[in-house]
Amino acid sequence: MSDNVDYDLIVIGAGGAGLAGAIWAAEAGCKVIILEAEDRIGGSTALSDGVFNAADTSLQRKLGFTDSIDEYYDYYMTLNAWRQPAALIRTFCDEATPTLEWLIGLGVKYPEFVAKKPKQTIVSGSVDGGGLYAAGVEWPPRGHCPAEGGSVYIDVMENRRAVLGVELVLNTRVQQLIVEDGAVGGVIVDGETLRSRAVLLACGGISQSTPEMIKTWFPDAYDALPPGYHPTGPASPGHRGDGVHMARQAGADIIGHNCGLAVGGAFLPYAPPIHHGNPPSSLIYVNAKGQRFAPETAPYAVMPGLVKHQGFNCWGVFDEAARKRSDSSGSGYAFGWDPQFILDCVERGDILQADTIEELAIKCGMRPGALRTTIEELNEDIVTGEDRWFLREIEALHPIAEGPFYAFQYRNTGFTVASVGPRIDRAAHALDEDGRIIPGFYAAGEAGAGVLGERYVGGGNAVANALTMGRVAGMTIGRELKGK
Known part of the structure; x- marks a missing residue:
């Protein structure tokens, strides 16, 4: 690669991964520019709510929890049935904690208390007011949630970027790499050629891309x-799949089939497209x-897989008393x-209504006797105080007994994270289809595939991936270009 370059590093995308990578490369002495397609930074x-998933942190220790990177790694790999690349996941688990501590050093604050999600039906959210909480099915809790949400990470990193003098250009969508002799050496954008010794792909995933790409x-x-x-899905509009197209230009191995986080909820296709609130608490979710x-109250990171296991045919059922109590x-x-x-x-036809449980079951295509048994068992459990099947905390629930009865389809209605892009190694190098490092090419966040699997490990998996692997990429680039 020619030494006649404009920058040491060009970063494509000014979200969490791009900013972290740019900062760490600049700290090592690299001349860096960030090109962002949108009119604002942050991605x-x-x-996001800002939850950061990590183990053995200062906040955990301050609150009396003992945790370890080994346990975190075992949890991560087991939840994903060991389908994710072990060395990459080990690096992520190792580096997530120092990344979080670095952010704290930049000024991020986490409320110093243990928070709990409310005893509410599944909601794709974290905890009101922040704190440390169990963000998935883990224990001890590993979800570190700042009160201000994810924007606090962007604020502190933007401050550091400005101090380091890293250039930032908005409204500049990159779609073409310079690839020469198998190496990536810059970008072509708006008719202008920018050459660099390295390019970091950090422009997000495919959540806002074409139906064809999403179906694939x-x-x-x-x-x-x-x-x-x-x-x-609520992903940033910049998640157009540009990273996939550019990675193909470089001959990268594209992976990430069904990797990310689906979002479940009431399927109300005829309702106005705004958030209307949450379904009644005193309801049940049933299969066909x-x-x-x-x-x-299963974690939102777990429920999409359970819904898939039921053939995506699930219903939320409640009664008239629950409708009246809904606030x-x-x-x-x-x-x-x-x-x-x-x-x-x-x-409108979004919610079915019937005078009896049996009539409602028939409308939904269920066995009337099965739905009747399910509801009777729950009502009995509310009296005894113990959920005989799933151990749900039910002290605040009311029986499903007053007609008419209601049912809505519960579906995986979209997704917030879809990590599709070039396969990366543990140092964030992008790999070609033969498994070789593509010189000058790096990827992180949703644009760098491999960390996020088919099983989302809990709240903060995506944010931690973006910030941690962005930092890892920046450290790698700084080390390889500047020896630091």
Whole structure:
């Protein structure tokens, strides 16, 4: 590669991964420019709750928890059935903790208390007010949630970027790499050629890409929905799949089939496209047979897999008393459906209504006797105080007994994370289809595939991946280009 370059490093994307990578390369003495397609920095990291998943941290120790990187690694690999590359996951687990401590050093603060998610039906969120909490099915808790949300990471890193003098250009969408003799040596953008010794791909995943790309790489998102419907998600608009296209230009090995996080919820296709609140707490989720298949308070990271196991055919069932109790005046997790909204959904056909449980079961295609048994057992368990099947905490629940009865389809309606891109090694080098390092090419975050698997390990998996692997990429580039 020619020494006649404009920059040591060009970073494509100014989200969590891109900023972290740019900063760490600049700390090693690299001349860096960040090219961001949107009119603002932050990407999906800024839109997130900010949960950072890590083990053996100063906050855990301060709150009396003993944890270890070994346990975190075993948990991560076991949850993903050892399908993820072990060396890469070990590096992620090793480096997540110093990345979090680095962010604390930059000014990020985590409330110093143990938080708990409310005893509410599944909601794709963290905890109100932040803190340390169990973000998946792990213990001790590893979800580190700042009160301000994910934007706090962007704020502190932006401050550091400015101090280091890293250039930043907004409204500049990169779609073409310079590839010469098998090496990546810069980009072509808006007709201008920018040459560099390294390029870091950090432009997000495929959540906002074309239906064809999503069907190819995250088919579960479409398999979960009726024909004619498209998955939705809150990812940054920059997640257009540009990283996949550019990685192909460099001959990279593209991986990430169904890797990420699907989002489940009430499927209300005729309702206005805004958040109407959360379903009633005193409901049950049942499968096509009319049987419960999970605790209704299961972690949101776990529920999509359970729904898939049921053939994406699941229902939420509640009664008239729950409809009347539903309260839209609250905030956060207490923000419930308006009782009239439920009736409007019945009128539109989004929610089914019947005078008896058996009639409701028939409308949903379930076995009437099975749904009746399921509801009777739950009502009995509410009296005894113990959920006989799934050990859900039920002291605040009410029986499902007052007609009419209601049912809505519970589906995986979209996804928030879809990590598709070049396969990377433990140092964030992008690899070609023969498994060789592509000189000058690195990837991190959702654009660098391998860390996120088919099983999301809990809240903060994606944020920790972006910030940690961005930092790893920056350290690698600094070491290889500057010997630091």
